Amino acid sequence: MKQITNKTSASNLYMKKKRKDDFIRNFTVAFICISLGFAAGFLVMLISGSNPIDGYKAMIEGISGNPRKITEVITISTTTILCGLSVAFALKSGLFNIGSEGQILVGGFFSVIVAMMLNGVVPKSILVIVVCIVGIIGGALWGFIPGLLKAKYGVHEVVVTIMLNYIALYLVNYAATFVPGLTLRQTPDLPIQANLRINYFVETIPASRLHYGTIAMILAVVIYYIIMERTTFGYELKSVGLNKHASQNAGMKVNKNIILSMAIAGGFAGLAGTTIYLGLSTYYPITQAFEGFGFGGIAVALIGGGSALGSVLAGILLGALEASTSSITLAAVPEEIIEIIIGMMVIFAGFNKFFYNKIKYRQGKRSKENINLSVQTISDKDINNNIENNKDNNISIKKEQDNNDKGEK
């Protein structure tokens, strides 16, 4: 089919304008969602008899009072951003990765084991790189399974990832029983030369947890952006996410994309696991429950709208909220208010289409004339020609299809 490839400066201008409008619109929508989330938190505190102003004051103090608190925001955001990227990556290709929890456990456990083995054997710089890679591999392995099952047998990825979460939880706990020096609650504490924390900050800021995982996270964000926006692979992923059958017809390998997408999503979550067990803590805890970061990742992906920048901003927001948990209890507000606020933001993120259309309508009204001007420069004749061509093509294609249908019958 002949397509409109008329790249006049006018249409470029139009696209630029459209992109800018889209950006502003998305940003405004996100801003509205977040503000409404805080407003809802305010109301809940008010209804439950706590003082909302004190609550929010404590929250702000909790993330900005002293250098350590700021580092807390950075370290926790590192993990929330990575979890957000994991969910967002799968979401872009139409898959719902509810299995970040399991991928975190597997990736994290792998890197703890490797860190224990390399402890004192190699310099820290090499160890950091190796454990990050091992974490990614572990997570990717756990993400690969649901992808494979989805592609090969059409098994619903939601079920498989839920099941794999529990399997990971129990299997890793079982594997941990073979770790030397295991106590009832955790694997042995890893010293500074074998975990991700940065010596300099550990010495200068008391009790800070800044770690090299943050650098890995920044790299991950860049990679996410490049894959999604700058490569054919990313384009195919998004295309598969929007319409599987159309992508198949266009010659894309849908199954391969599904498997890769889940594996890469798992890789992000696995790296998040590394940052949890070698950055936030320095051991693997024997637990019967999940960390909760994976579900936080779903919230990040949904609030951030799935883009790299959106995930970073939403991840920082969530990280800051989580970091303020400890100080909010001082204001006599139960710390669970944080989760309520996050949940409310996700609810309002559900409204995004609604807000989006409202804003679009207003924007459209305001800048109608500008757009009209730029569009008019493409001559009407060109457009008409194109439409005519398309019509002819459509008809011929339809006829072909009809013939095919008849043939099949």
Place this chain on the structure above:
Amino acid sequence: MNITFLIIQTLVFATPIMLTAMGGLYSERSGVVNIGLEGFMLIGAFVGASVQRILEVNYGFGLSSTWLGLLAAMIVCGLASLIHAFLSINIKANQVVSGTAINIIAAGITVFFSEIIFDNKRTPAFNTAYNIKKINISALSDLPVVGFLFKNNIYYTTILVFIIIIISYILLYKTPFGLRFRSVGEHPSAADSLGINVYKMRYFGVVVSGMLSGLSGAIVLFTQDTQFHLGVIHGLGFIALATLIFGQWKPLGVVLASMLFSFLQSLSVLLSRVNIPYELLSTLPYIFTIVSLIIFSRNSVEPAAIGIPYEKGKR
């Protein structure tokens, strides 16, 4: 002895899973994905625990406080599900988004109010005298094979759940209403053109799903735990979701799938007494679910309109 233990334990585990999956069936058959089942169960458990506690301690209700707790859980979750219904039906939001939001909020708001009301992250442990009773009918306990079921082994709630499922089956498959209801999940615009109110049907589905999963959460609380805490549901809502898909969105399938899952779970409890590592046994039901999904995956019959908001006049 061991076989009776297995059967009884299976029924205890299966009761809430079945009920929640049935709730999910109502919602998904009408075309609305409900990933918030876990959240509704948690809310149900909390409401059940606190209502029971308050009625028992402050107002002197006896055994009836437990049943009123179950009722309250059902009503509150029915109301809470209106949020999900409004978002996914009227606002046409992504249904996974609002379901996830409910899960997150439920985890926060239950503990939040527990701290406000009871000044603790857990509700006080309830008086075991007022637990849900087990069935004890001496006339039936002499029956040859199934007699043991009536000898203080099965909770009344298990029977209640089976009654609910049978009623649901009749309602959904043997009445004109059921046919209309299911048609909304398959082809809403066709249903609409025949004068069926798609929105109303979907509201019905989501609200019933909320009510059933809330009830189920309270049942978990009263039959498997001693107090409300954040881990009381421990993923049962997600298991129920998996059961629903495994059971092919059909009542009988759901019953069988949850029975199978719970049987394996009880088996792993039983086997862990014999020197096999508990952690490995615990993975058994989950692995088995995946394997059977692979085997049965070829003929999956998802409701056709699932997850798609209905817009009038859209082709």
